[in-house]
Amino acid sequence: MAVLYNQVLRPPNFSELFNTWTRYPDAVPFAGGTFLILSQGRELPRLPANILSLEKIDDLNRITRTERYLEIGAMVRLSGIIALGKIVPDALSATLKGIAGPQVRNLATIGGNLCTAGDAAAPMTALDARYELRGPGGSRWISAIRFSSLSDTLGARELLTRIRIPLDQWDYTVYRKFDSPDSGDEGGVLIILVKNQKDILTKLQIVYTGETLLRDKNSETFLEGKSLPLDRKDILHYGELWETYLAGLGKPGPLLRSQIVNGIRAGILGLAD
Ligand SMILES: Cc1cc2nc3c(=O)[nH]c(=O)nc-3n(C[C@H](O)[C@H](O)[C@H](O)COP(=O)(O)OP(=O)(O)OC[C@H]3O[C@@H](n4cnc5c(N)ncnc54)[C@H](O)[C@@H]3O)c2cc1C
Known part of the structure; x- marks a missing residue:
């Protein structure tokens, strides 16, 4: 049955919010509304019958x-x-x-x-x-x-x-955003963070998020403890570790997979001589 009206509930604090939500269990939290409205791509978006606005909290x-x-x-x-x-x-x-x-x-x-x-x-x-x-x-x-x-x-x-x-101090940061129109996979964001103490790479964190979140904690330890600048052979091998990790997961698709590995290699190359 078509919904005839939308009710916008605007609780001023958490206690009222959860009371309201108990009374209207189908209410949908509404923050900026960009996903709820704009992602529909319709001229007249359809909204939930009960909207739980978070703006007044x-x-x-x-x-x-x-x-x-x-x-x-x-x-x-x-x-x-x-x-x-x-x-x-x-x-x-x-x-x-x-x-x-x-x-x-x-x-x-x-x-x-x-x-x-x-x-x-x-x-x-x-x-x-x-x-x-x-x-x-x-x-x-x-x-x-x-x-x-x-x-x-x-x-x-x-x-x-x-x-x-x-608020840790990171000495080297890489941000890359991928689009993968050819592969049919949605692109995502790659982040590389590195700590350098007296020319030793002491901490490395690499995360990719697209359709799924990817982080290979095992391979991070391969580069930790190595002297900076890094040896290019190590960087090549590090890329292979990621290839093996992604092949084991069976996702994302091959094109995006090579984009991620190349992105990681290119990002870490900034730490080579
Ligand atoms: C043109 C366009 C381009 C975009 N490009 C990108 C991009 O490049 N990268 C990217 O990451 N995103 C992109 N987005 C998506 C955008 O980032 C999201 O729409 C936005 O971040 C959602 O935030 P919002 O506050 O508008 O959420 P809303 O639309 O209000 O809510 C989104 C969903 O989250 C729920 N929700 C909201 N806040 C909470 C909360 N605090 N607790 C529990 N549930 C909650 C809501 O119930 C709803 O289901 C794009 C969107 C548009 C319209």
Whole structure:
């Protein structure tokens, strides 16, 4: 049966939000609305009968910074995070700048992007971010990698409320965005983070997120502990480790697979002599 009207519910705090959600269990959280509305590609979008707007909840718009972390509320717009400037890790800032155009970035929220498996999942995972999820019974924290790897992370009437990003010093950052029109696979984002201590590569984190999140923790250790600049033979071999990892997964398709491996090799080549 056609829905005759849409009801927009605007709770002012979490306690009212969860009471409202219990009364209207079919209500759909609405953040920036760019996915809910624009992704339909219709002139007149169809909206859920009950819309649970998150806009009035101050906590969701809060940004705090301590010495060790940057904490961002789920309703902060992508453009608002970019505008924070230097405190935002380069990997996150570059990724957000690569999402859509300024109009979409002024509306889209970080929570909405992460809940729709958007590009921001790549830097968040590489930076070891953690997410606060909140439901009627309380809140819990989950790592970015776990959130993105599970298909049904959010429980019934549960929201992503806060993102905590460690403010580690990364000495080398690579951001690449792929389009794969020929392969039929959706492109994604590749992030490479490196720590360098006295010309030793002490930490390497490589994450790719497209249709699925890819991270090969085993191969990262192959380069850790090596002297910088890196030997080109090691970089070649590192690419082979990723080829083996991706072949074992059986996805993504061959074209995107070689794009990812080439992207990783090219990214790490910046650390060779
Ligand atoms: C023209 C265009 C180009 C784009 N290009 C890119 C791109 O290059 N890369 C990319 O990553 N994305 C891209 N996007 C997608 C865009 O990033 C997402 O639409 C946006 O981030 C979603 O955020 P939102 O706040 O608008 O979410 P909404 O549309 O409000 O919500 C999206 C979904 O998430 C749920 N949700 C929202 N917030 C929460 C929360 N806090 N807790 C639980 N559930 C929640 C909603 O119920 C809904 O199901 C593009 C979109 C458009 C329109």
